[in-house]
Amino acid sequence: MQRTIKYLLTAALLMHFGVAGAVEYRRVQANESTVMFRYTQMGVAMEGKFNRFTSQLAFDPDRLDKARASIEIDIGSIDTGVDEANEEVVGKQWFHAQTFPTASFVSSGMKSLGGNRYEASGKLGIKGRTRDVVVPVTFTEAGARGQFDGVLNIKRLDYAIGEGVWSDVGTVADEIQIKFRFVVTAAPNKK
Numbered sequence: 001m002q003r004t005i006k007y008l009l010t011a012a013l014l015m016h017f018g019v020a021g022a023v024e025y026r027r028v029q030a031n032e033s034t035v036m037f038r039y040t041q042m043g044v045a046m047e048g049k050f051n052r053f054t055s056q057l058a059f060d061p062d063r064l065d066k067a068r069a070s071i072e073i074d075i076g077s078i079d080t081g082v083d084e085a086n087e088e089v090v091g092k093q094w095f096h097a098q099t100f101p102t103a104s105f106v107s108s109g110m111k112s113l114g115g116n117r118y119e120a121s122g123k124l125g126i127k128g129r130t131r132d133v134v135v136p137v138t139f140t141e142a143g144a145r146g147q148f149d150g151v152l153n154i155k156r157l158d159y160a161i162g163e164g165v166w167s168d169v170g171t172v173a174d175e176i177q178i179k180f181r182f183v184v185t186a187a188p189n190k191k
Contacts (some may be wrong), residue, residue, distance in 0.1 A: 023186035024066075025146040026058045032183035035073060039156075040173040052077035057184055059110075059146070061139065067110040069120060071180075073103045093163045100127045105135070116140060124152075126159040144186040152178045 052074035075097040090097035107122035137150035
């Protein structure tokens with residue numbers, strides 16, 4: 001009897017999760033995920049983060065043609081570490097958050113680079129401007145949990161971030177590094 005119960009439980013688990021690769025990582029754990037940025041101001045390295053963002057991911061390493069990602073960042077949740085700077089950067093010359101309250105990334109494809117390294121291509125939209133980008137990511141798998149880590153370098157002036165006197169890249173560098181971590185859990189794959 002015990003042996004029969006053991007087989008039934010094993011069969012139920014296999015039916016629920018399927019064979020290896022039959023799960024899709026799509027439940028983002030927002031409280032464990034982060035979106036940060038780094039930049040240089042007057043020669044000093046600075047960093048900050050966005051406190052609010054939403055993300056929808058679907059990833060099965062065996063079915064990259066079905067992978068997708070959509071991330072929306074609440075610009076008003078920016079945290080530079082200084083209240084005065086937070087108020088400045090949501091203004092018209094920087095992010096103009098009143099008119100453009102969110103920044104977004106929507107993937108159009110993903111390819112493997114070998115090992116746990118991938119490239120996600122898609123469109124990055126900030127302040128009403130959209131550019132094609134390729135985002136290098138690593139994916140670390142630990143059972144039913146996974147973690148995406150990536151870094152994307154952009155030029156702020158491509159998105160009109162810092163207009164007028166702030167377009168001087170001698171004060172605030174043009175290069176901005178966006179660093180993210182998304183912690184996800186698996187669910188049965190939608191076939």
